[in-house]
Amino acid sequence: MTTSDNRPAALAASRPTTKSKNARREAIIGWLFVLPALLMYAMFVLLPLLMSIQYSFFRWNGIGPMTWVGFDNYTRVLSDPDLLGTILNSFRLVFFFSFIPVALGLVVASVMHRMATGRLGAVSRTVLFLPQIIPLVAAGIIWGWLLALPGLINELLEAVGLSALTRAWLGDFTWALPAVGLIGVWVLLGFCTVLLWTGMSKLDPALYESARIDGASWFNEFISITVPLLRNEIGVCLTVTVIAALAAFDIVYISTAGGPGNATAVPGIQIYILAFTEQRIGPASALAVILTLLVLVIIIPIQRLNREIK
Amino acid sequence: MRISRTELYSGRIMLVVLMVVTILPFISIFITALHPSNTVPRGLEWPAEPQWGNFIEAFNVANMTVLLGSSVYLVIAVVPIALIISTMAGFAIGQLRIPGSGILLALFVFGLTLPFSGIIVPLYYLERALGIYNTRLAIVLPLIALYMPFAVYWMRAHFVNMPIEISEAARVDGATLWDLFWRIHLPLARPPMASLGILMSVWTWNQFLLALVLVEDPAERTMAGALGAFQGHYATNVPLLCAGTILILLPTLIAFVLFQRQIISALLQGSVKG
Numbered sequence: 001m002t003t004s005d006n007r008p009a010a011l012a013a014s015r016p017t018t019k020s021k022n023a024r025r026e027a028i029i030g031w032l033f034v035l036p037a038l039l040m041y042a043m044f045v046l047l048p049l050l051m052s053i054q055y056s057f058f059r060w061n062g063i064g065p066m067t068w069v070g071f072d073n074y075t076r077v078l079s080d081p082d083l084l085g086t087i088l089n090s091f092r093l094v095f096f097f098s099f100i101p102v103a104l105g106l107v108v109a110s111v112m113h114r115m116a117t118g119r120l121g122a123v124s125r126t127v128l129f130l131p132q133i134i135p136l137v138a139a140g141i142i143w144g145w146l147l148a149l150p151g152l153i154n155e156l157l158e159a160v161g162l163s164a165l166t167r168a169w170l171g172d173f174t175w176a177l178p179a180v181g182l183i184g185v186w187v188l189l190g191f192c193t194v195l196l197w198t199g200m201s202k203l204d205p206a207l208y209e210s211a212r213i214d215g216a217s218w219f220n221e222f223i224s225i226t227v228p229l230l231r232n233e234i235g236v237c238l239t240v241t242v243i244a245a246l247a248a249f250d251i252v253y254i255s256t257a258g259g260p261g262n263a264t265a266v267p268g269i270q271i272y273i274l275a276f277t278e279q280r281i282g283p284a285s286a287l288a289v290i291l292t293l294l295v296l297v298i299i300i301p302i303q304r305l306n307r308e309i310k
Numbered sequence: 311m312r313i314s315r316t317e318l319y320s321g322r323i324m325l326v327v328l329m330v331v332t333i334l335p336f337i338s339i340f341i342t343a344l345h346p347s348n349t350v351p352r353g354l355e356w357p358a359e360p361q362w363g364n365f366i367e368a369f370n371v372a373n374m375t376v377l378l379g380s381s382v383y384l385v386i387a388v389v390p391i392a393l394i395i396s397t398m399a400g401f402a403i404g405q406l407r408i409p410g411s412g413i414l415l416a417l418f419v420f421g422l423t424l425p426f427s428g429i430i431v432p433l434y435y436l437e438r439a440l441g442i443y444n445t446r447l448a449i450v451l452p453l454i455a456l457y458m459p460f461a462v463y464w465m466r467a468h469f470v471n472m473p474i475e476i477s478e479a480a481r482v483d484g485a486t487l488w489d490l491f492w493r494i495h496l497p498l499a500r501p502p503m504a505s506l507g508i509l510m511s512v513w514t515w516n517q518f519l520l521a522l523v524l525v526e527d528p529a530e531r532t533m534a535g536a537l538g539a540f541q542g543h544y545a546t547n548v549p550l551l552c553a554g555t556i557l558i559l560l561p562t563l564i565a566f567v568l569f570q571r572q573i574i575s576a577l578l579q580g581s582v583k584g
Binding site for chain 1: 317332351352399406409410424425426432433455461462487515516519537558559566570578
């Protein structure tokens with residue numbers, strides 16, 4: 001081997017033909033490096049994705065023959081209030097899973113940054129992060145019990161004299177969705193806080209010092225330094241939490257299974273029910289395709305915004 | 311510093327309150343788990359006679375030894391393979407820049423936002439056709455595949471930033487591509503591989519949807535999948551359910567306490583890059 005280039009393949013075109021044979025050989029070996037990952041990805045992700053699209057144009061119960069129905073499944077998903085409702089519910093979840101943890105996380109992180117530089121800050125970061133590492137299923141079970149009629153939430157309400165408000169939160173048509181949202185806040189707040197705090201601790205401390213010498217309050221600091229300089233981290237938090245909301249399954253399945261009625265049904269749950277309890281593969285697949293596109297369509301602008309700022 | 315006392319204390323009180331709110335759910339299920347089986351206790355009432363035996367009962371009922379074995383098996387089957395094949399792909403795309411790397415990268419990145427529920431239905435039928443439905447492979451293979459977009463993207467980010475001179479020097483000395491990868495670049499890639507390994511282990515341990523749909527026997531599922539089944543059976547026996555939940559959480563909590571710094575930084579880096 002005489003070439004000292006580590007990218008023989010890329011430069012193959014500009015090399016004399018004696019070396020281009022070598023370059024081709026190396027390109028093939030290079031592709032062999034990618035092949036295992038590519039094959040796994042193609043077989044168990046891309047192929048099922050194509051199958052989803054295929055199924056979405058058929059009527060099929062999973063066993064019998066498949067009947068071509070064109071776009072019927074899509075029009076059904078987009079016109080049936082129950083199915084369309086799942087998409088609307090997932091937008092409502094975005095408020096709880098995304099907006100609240102990011103907004104509250106910004107406040108908490110900046111308080112940490114300004115007022116708890118020592119041990120309290122370190123301990124609180126560890127503690128707040130804890131819900132992020134436990135299985136979401138466990139979070140669903142824990143909160144399913146806390147929000148139950150005899151659970152902790154109602155007990156606390158009674159203790160402060162608000163017994164009138166007590167109810168079975170997850171069984172209440174109005175309150176089930178916010179209650180599920182609350183579980184999401186509990187899980188995601190710590191993640192957003194620690195991520196945003198990490199971003200803040202990378203900022204030049206001189207910025208904050210000079211602001212403080214000028215007598216800036218926490219709120220002044222927050223509005224004029226913290227938020228504008230953390231756009232990138234805020235974008236990351238939004239991306240992660242919006243995906244968590246739109247693709248929610250575990251928490252909802254465990255805590256309410258979509259109920260009461262369809263009050264907390266989200267696309268993930270509805271796909272599961274349609275396909276595996278009602279054997280309606282067509283609509284399930286159409287909803288799956290719509291969900292996949294929806295996540296892409298919402299995440300791409302957030303990412304692009306991020307990149308522009310960078 | 312000119313932070314006023316009231317501001318300082320109100321800020322700190324807020325942090326303490328938030329910590330309490332975060333911890334309280336764990337305390338509540340712990341106390342509930344100590345109440346007599348099949349009773350419906352109050353959320354924060356210490357039982358007259360703590361039933362520590364509930365944990366033993368839940369341990370036996372939940373078949374914990376089998377479950378732990380199954381989850382460890384899944385992590386061991388998924389993580390090393392996913393690590394090595396994604397590192398190889400990341401190396402070829404980021405460092406060798408083989409022809410077509412741009413397209414390959416775009417193809418993997420496309421999968422980054424894919425919700426698992428978007429492909430779970432065809433996976434079920436695909437695995438029935440392949441004859442792996444209801445075996446551990448039913449979880450292992452799709453999980454490896456589903457980690458590829460992130461894992462390849464992550465490892466490529468490492469390799470694309472490695473100085474070319476390292477490879478050039480090795481090539482001058484007559485190293486083959488495989489030597490270059492195995493002897494030079496793999497040892498240098500240990501830190502990002504370690505973070506990726508931690509991430510994929512946590513994700514595997516906590517994976518629920520795939521386990522629920524693709525494996526019927528809870529004893530062959532992930533920890534999270536088994537917990538779901540446990541809830542189905544003991545939903546009415548609240549103390550036992552809480553005891554079982556704590557037992558299933560325990561390995562994760564212990565791992566978190568031991569490796570909290572690595573886990574937190576891996577999860578944060580993971581989201582920033584991803």
